[in-house]
């Protein structure tokens with residue numbers, strides 16, 4: 209079942225309506241008479257229960273798309289429905305079932321973490337008993353409970369971002385929109401956020417996520433759309449995206465004792481051997497078969513292995529290639 213259906217969605221900005229101030233506004237208006245096609249006729253569907261990644265370089269159109277999907281920015285063309293309700297005809301109903309952490313969101317700085325959550329609960333019409341219970345549960349999950357009575361202006365960036373997620377989850381939404389939830393965060397905050405995105409998704413929540421962090425995308429997303437210059441240039445599972453651009457597979461073997469480069473080179477499954485400090489970088493056709501053959505060679509020559517690393521294709525490489533290829537066309 210589709211949770212989100214986006215059809216022929218576009219957003220064009222006229223430079224004369226650019227929201228900048230003074231000189232900057234004048235400069236933009238004078239230098240560019242062209243319409244900015246921030247989002248240019250995109251269509252896709254997100255399945256219920258999916259973590260859907262929306263990736264793209266800076267200025268690709270990700271935030272503009274999310275803003276249209278969450279009823280903040282009116283599309284120039286096209287249609288978005290969330291659980292079969294039109295976002296722009298039934299905005300309030302859609303907002304009731306969605307949670308949103310925008311790119312440049314902020315918490316209410318004069319309120320404590322606790323007050324922020326209770327306030328949001330009130331806005332969403334969560335009844336008092338549930339409000340308190342949910343605020344407590346969320347603050348504990350996101351490791352903020354100890355700081356609940358601290359004014360949130362005193363929160364660090366990572367704590368604010370975690371609080372924003374708690375706020376978005378107060379109404380127990382069916383769909384969660386996250387615009388770069390881990391950007392600029394330390395390892396610990398990013399890890400807590402990643403873990404909880406996974407956990408909520410496992411309980412059935414659909415998640416629409418933009419990120420520049422390829423590790424996050426690779427680890428969390430069931431499918432990924434890549435957008436550039438307002439157009440979707442690729443949409444697939446992380447595995448398929450990586451396979452598509454995979455150039456070679458390789459294994460690094462590090463030995464305690466000395467192995468022979470030429471003997472390894474002669475193995476049937478080995479394409480090329482490069483010497484690296486303490487071992488070999490072995491380029492192979494098929495990792496699965498190569499590992500068996502190399503291990504067999506190691507056993508029969510009484511070699512002792514210190515370390516083995518396999519080189520998997522990386523989403524980052526796939527992403528760069530897809531974007532570069534798109535730019536050339």
Ligand SMILES: Nc1ncnc2c1ncn2[C@@H]1O[C@H](COP(=O)(O)OP(=O)(O)OP(=O)(O)O)[C@@H](O)[C@H]1O
Pocket residue numbers: 221222225226227244245246264265266267268269270271272273311
């Ligand atoms: N209000 C606006 N007026 C004019 N142009 C805009 C406006 N908002 C966005 N744009 C332009 O639309 C394009 C897409 O911007 P958007 O913020 O959607 O990119 P993004 O993919 O979220 O980038 P980032 O990764 O940097 O967050 C950019 O060229 C941007 O300058």
Ligand SMILES: [Mg+2]
Pocket residue numbers: 270271272311387
């Ligand atoms: Mg953005």
